[in-house]
Structure formats: structure tokens, C-alpha cells
Amino acid sequence: MPILRIKNRHRNKQLKILFASYECAPFYKLGGLGDVAGSLPVALKELGVDIRVIMPYYYKIKEDYPEIKKYKLNIYQSNLPRSRVPVYFLDQPIFRAKNIFDQSERARFITFSLLIKELLDENSLNWRPDIIHCNDWQTALVTKTYKKQKSQKYLGAKTVFTIHNIGYTGRTKLSVLEKFGFTEADFNQIKNGSVNLMRQAILDADLVSTVSPTYAREILTPAYGYDMADALEKRKKDLCGILNGLNVSDWNPKKDKDIIKKFGLEDIGNKYINKNQLQKICGFETVVNVPLIAMVSRLAGQKGFDLLKQAFAEIMRLNLQFVILGTGAKEYEDFFRQMNERYKHRFSAHIKFDLKLAHQIYAGADMFLMPSKYEPCGLGQLIAMKYGAIPIVRSTGGLVDTVSRDSGLSFKKYDSSEMFKTIKRALTVYHNQRKWLKLVKNSMKKDFSWATSAKKYLKIYQKLIK
Template identity: 40%
Template sequence: MKIVMCASEMVPFAKTGGLADVAGALPAALESLGQDVAVILPAYRCIRQAKLKLRKAKEGISYTVIGNNIKVYFIENDAFFDRDNLYGDKNGDYKDNLKRFAYYCRKSLDLLAEINLKPDIIHVHDWQACLIPVYLKTIYKDQPFYRNIKTVLTVHNIGYQGLFVKDEFPTLDLDWNLFNMETLEYYDKINILKGGMVFSDLINTVSHTYSKEIQTKEFGYGLEGVLRKRENSLFGILNGLDYSIWNPETDKFITHNFSVQTIKDKYKNKENLQTICNLPAEKNIPLLGIVSRLAEQKGFDILSDALPAICKMDIQMVILGTGDAKYHLLLEEAAKKFPKKISLHLKFDDALAHKIYAGSDIFLMPSKYEPCGLGQMISLRYGTVPLVFRTGGLADTVDEKNGFVFDRYTAQDLIETIGRALKVYKSKKKWTELMERGMQCNFSWRESARQYLKLYDQAIAS
């Protein structure tokens, strides 16, 4: 099968968030299953400055090859893409983002015909690539080359929709008839994600539970009606985890590598973590780890309310991340008050993140909503028992066999669930069984790629 992936960012070329990780890992996993994959990206400044071996595909298009034979094409336009950042700067989003990504989408489609690359599937990610299915079924629909190309849209986070004032509609080169509530109009604005949802052959999001949640008012961000209409074309596929990076048996960032068979060596990592975080190196005190953006979406509103009660428990906590100033302040005060209980690190530190996943007993992830989430998958791999709120990808990966789950989003429920975990922790046998079951979970990209292949087959048959 020929698949073209269109995304606005991709590891290792350009990254602001989790979309880049998916766009980097999925093509490689699909190729390993024998598929023919290409990727199209904007040629941002960071890509032009990287010392890549770029070849010319044609004027304004360069490419490089990764994996065995994955061609990654870069759409060049210095006026649009030669900037410090991908989407905006300290003043907010770039004012011409609609023009920039409309150009990227048109050029991506033009490129296919120009180099005679006719895919079975174009797989688009998030609003920045959503005009591709729109154009395919409007401007390009009568061109023979584009017939029978099917599209799949992956929504990574429905909160980001690509909203623009309607005065910009002519930028899109579309008929004004398409500015209506059935397609691209949203409360008198242009909504690019909505257009992608309406025109794509199939839609998926990054967990089964999240695919259900976004059809409700609470999680749909105003697009729940559109998604309910397309309920039979909407699916959930979990993101995979890159086990070449997240593997306790080979992890270079941790002091003692370990496996299910040598799970006792995990405690040497706990001792190391306690030491570098200036916490008393006490083996039997449960150590809670958090690696997160410090934001309400990540559960820090209820965690803040629960903190006084948690600090009365016989526990230690290591917290790593940055985010909202109010949570910085609150956590700094708590860390000053309880220096032998809380070790706070307000920064991004990849090496320390690995050490927290390996050395903690419990991984706290009480997110209010979480489309997929990787933290819980990583912690399971490292035998660190996740404690989560039942939402999105957390609900699909954590249950009472491998972790602890609470169902009401309140500080009291969080406190009670931590209390429940601490009771189980006292039974070494039960706790070891939890750890072992977690370490045996498999969230590989290969499995996710197999699910995507089924989705592509379904799109082709539609």
C-alpha cells in the first residue's frame, strides 16, 4: 500500500509537541510492516539549518531519505517557513498561519502529481494539514490523477482547531458556498479542523475512549455535533511507545538497568533518585513521581487541593515540569515546607525524567482529560505503578490489574486512591505482581501501525 503522511511537524526534523513523535514513529512502523511510505513537511528554518543531506525533487521541493526508503519531502517557501518557530512567537500565533498552511496543503497535493507519486491513502494530522481532504474533494476532484485517493484524519487534540476570521476565506481559493455550517463555518469563523472532519473519508483519534469523549459536550470543544454525525467513520487507535528510547533494560540515563526478571534492581534506581533529589534514601517509603506540564488539564487543580492531605501521608514526591505560574508558586511553598517529602524541579530535563520513571514506586497522572498520554505507558514499562483519572488514553491503558484508577474528578477521590495504593504497597507480593503485569504490557508502535493498516483498508473500501 502507498501511504503519504502529511503533518506540520515530525521528529527528528521539527518538534513542538507529541504530534511530532507520532509523525516520526508511525511511518517507520508502517515501513517495517512492508508498506511504502512518504512524508511531506514544511521546510522550516530549523530544517534548513540542520545539516541534512537534502536532494532536489524539483523547484521548491527538497527531500531526504530515512529508514530503509521513507522519502521525506520539504515544501520550501522562505516567506512562510523561514522563521524562528513553527506556529508563533511570544506575541502569539503568526497572523498569516492560514495562508502558510493553505499553501502547504496545496503544494503537498501538487507535488504528488508533479513527481507521479499516487498514494492509496493520504494520512493527515491535525488542523494544519486538514485542507488536504477539503481540496481533494473540491478543487482537485475532477483531475484524473487524484481520483480514488482516500484520506484519513488523525485528531491529536480537539482543542486546537485552526480558527480564523471569515475575512480570510478568499485565502483558501474555495467557493464561498463552502462557508456554511455544514462544512467550514463555525460561529461566523473559519474552522479548518471542522473542514477536515467533514471531508476526510475516515477520522481517528489517539485512543478509543477519547474518540467517544469528543462526541460529548464536555470534551468536544464545540465540534461534538460534527463528530456525532460521523460516528460510524470515527475510530480510536492508541499511540505507540518507542521502546528503543523507553526501555529499562538498555536505558543509558539510569544507574541500574533491569527487566521483569531482575525487578529487584529497580530499587537501586529508587535509591539513586532519592539521593540526587536530596530525599532520605528510605527503601520502604513509597516514592511518587510526576513528569508533567503543570496545568489544570494535567490535574494540577485537584492535586493542589489534595496536597495538604498527601503531605500528611508517609510518602515522598519528585515533581518535574514547568507550566502555570500559580502551580509553580504553590509547589515551591509545599517543597519548602516539606523538604524531606517533596523534591521539585521546575524545568525540562530528559535525563531526570528517565530517572523518575525508573526510580519511582507510583506515577501520578490525574489528568482531567488526556487524548492518549505517554507517561502512563512509560511508567508501566519501568515497573512504576500508574495512578490515573479514568479518561481518554489513561482509561484504555490503566486498570486495576496494572495500576490505580479513580472515577470522580475530585481532590477527595485522588486522596482516597493514593491511600488505597499505599495499602497495597505494604504487601510486597501484591505490589510486585502489579509491577510485573505493568512491565509486560505492550504498547509498541508496530501494534498501532497494524491498527492503522486496518483503518486504511476500510478507507479504501469506503
């Protein structure tokens, strides 16, 4: 594929992007950002972008990936799997803690941000980006360092700041920031002696993005943007929403080694073999015509589990089977363990992390429930549709942008009775075989590949350096 050439002050040079993230699959993954960092750069590389990832060299990475080679003093290097995308790992004592979210968490990620600028100033990578793409509060101070002072040694890097979940702001005491050379004058707003690092990055970055068009609109309101809504309103012209993609190397029912029987549109009947297997795993009656609903999720209020708890008794009066996989808040873990005992043979709760089981659940489920209070993008509904499990979602964030009438069912009001009505409506459609099969086929045809997302990111990069 030809290398992209951009006519600007970087004439005849390949576009260079440094993608800064505190997590990156497969090396270290805690949440959705890890998937993004492990997939988006690969898709951008295929478009001809010279993109490289930078992250801390955690203790666990050293243990799990001993083959990673030292690049130079305090910098290690590897590549993202099945790609030529370099990943730089910054090694410092503060990154070696077994728990990266201990009491040194703030200092750890301040150090990471400052090291990035230092490395580029000194040209330690023998490579300098046109744009530094920062992600969430852990890299927020990169945007501050580039706005605060344009280094005499290295000029010109623009910054993109992507909000993956605005609920995690990185609020940090000013006294901690002062130890790293920052002053009160560096920050737009200080509340109760603390700085909201995400809010500051929103104001400092050259361009701000988030992970779906609807979420980009939602966070302009206090209901979703919290105390950052005013900052986002100021940056409205520089704010955009780009949907995350789905890594089809990991999630593809045609090639999935973790399900009992591979299937696609041409042999969709094999999905019933997977349903049968899932029913056996859950201790359910192995019948085809009883709908099987699934959830694979962190057990948290954000994910709508308060609604599910309220409506659970009513739901279990319906003729259905229900499986949940996930861990999270003790309140929900305890509740679903109790329900597991009460509704044996029709409800199955797996309170654990089990990726292999997750694959089988997606492959075997008829429906996938996501009644989220808010959802920046959402991954579960993308996987579900790929595997022919029809999503039942609340209309918020990325769920609005990905689940349409021809591929799923939705409800607007965050209310347990509205959720229950939508589940009942889904059961009615399920028993109309022709309509249901059409929904399943429509959902499986949808394209949520990272290639689509990468093209949109490329456009905003081009816009920045014109």
C-alpha cells in the same frame, strides 16, 4: 518481510500512504504528534506499506540537520532514523520563521495544506499515494481540497483525518481563508466570521480517527467534543479510535543509557538502584520502603494540576516522597516552587524540560500520577508501566484503555478528594510486597509497541480503498 498486496482497483500495487504532519521526531517535535509521526510510519513500513512523511522545512530543521539533501526545487528529503521511510520537507519563505506559532501561523499551515495538493497534482514527488493521512488542524485543509474538487490531473486519493487533541481547533478568520482562494460556500459552519478547521476536516475526510477507543466515544459528547460533537455524531460510522504506541527504541529500561542501572523483569531489583539515584538527585532520604510518586508533565489544567493543588497539603502529610518535572502555566510553576521550599527533602519540583532526568524519574519512581481532566491517549502512563512505575490515573480517554486493575489504580470522578483516596489506596497496596510486585510485573509485561497500532491503521486503510 513480503510486501502487502491488496486486491482492489490498485491491483498488484503496493499500498501508498502520504503521512502529513506539521511536526515529526526527531526533526521537529513539540508534542505527542511528533512522536506519532516519527514512529507509526516506521511500523507501517515494516508491514509492507509504502509510506512517506511530508512536513514543512522549518528554520530550526535547517540549523539542526544541515545534512538533509535537496530533492528538487523547494523539496528536501531525508529518512526517519533507522528506517527506509522517506521524509519530504517543503521549503517556502513562510516556513522559515523562528517562531512557527507567530501571527502568521494560520497562513503558514494553510500554505502547507495547499502545497501538498499542488505537489501531488504536478506529480512533483514522482509518486502518488492512495491515501493522504492528515493530522490535527494544521493539515485539515488537505481534506477540504480533495473534497472540494477532484483534480483532473490526479484522481483517487482518499483522506484519513486523525484528531490528536480536539482542544486545538485551528479556528481561522474567513477573511484569511479567502486570501487563499476559499469562499464562504466551502465551509459547513461559520461562527463570528471564523471557521473551525478541525470541525470542517471531520466533515470532509473519508475517515476520521483518534488516538484511543475511549476518547473516540467521549468526543461524541459536548463535554469532550465541544462544538464538534454534532459533526462527529454525523461521522460516527466513519470514526474509530486506535491507541498510540510507545517507541521502545527510546523507552526501554533494559537498554536505557540515561538511567543509572538498566533493568528488566529478570533483574527487577535493579529498579531500587534507580530509586536510590533519583532520591539523591531530589535531595530525599535514600530509603527503600518509602513510596516515591512522580509526575512528568506539562503543567496545565488539562493534566489535573488544579486537583493536585487542592489536595497537595493532604498528600504531603502522607509518608511518601514526590517529584515533579515539567513546565507550563505560571500559576502551577510558582505554586510548585513554593512547595519545593516548604517540603524540602520530601518534595522536589524541577521546573524545566530535561529528557535525561525524565528517564531517571520513570526508572526510579514507584508510582506515576496522571489525574487528567481529559487525555486523548497519554504517553506518560505507557512509559511508566514499561519502567515498573505503577500509574495512578483518572479514568478518561486513553487512560481507560491502557491502565487496568492488574497494572494500576484509577478513579472516575474529577475530584481532588477522589484522587487523594486513590493515592492512599496505592500506598496500602505498596506496603503489601507480594501484591505490589505482581502489579509491577504485570505493568512491565504489557505490550504497547507501535507494531500493534500499525496493524489497526492498516485495516482502516484497507477498508478505505476496497
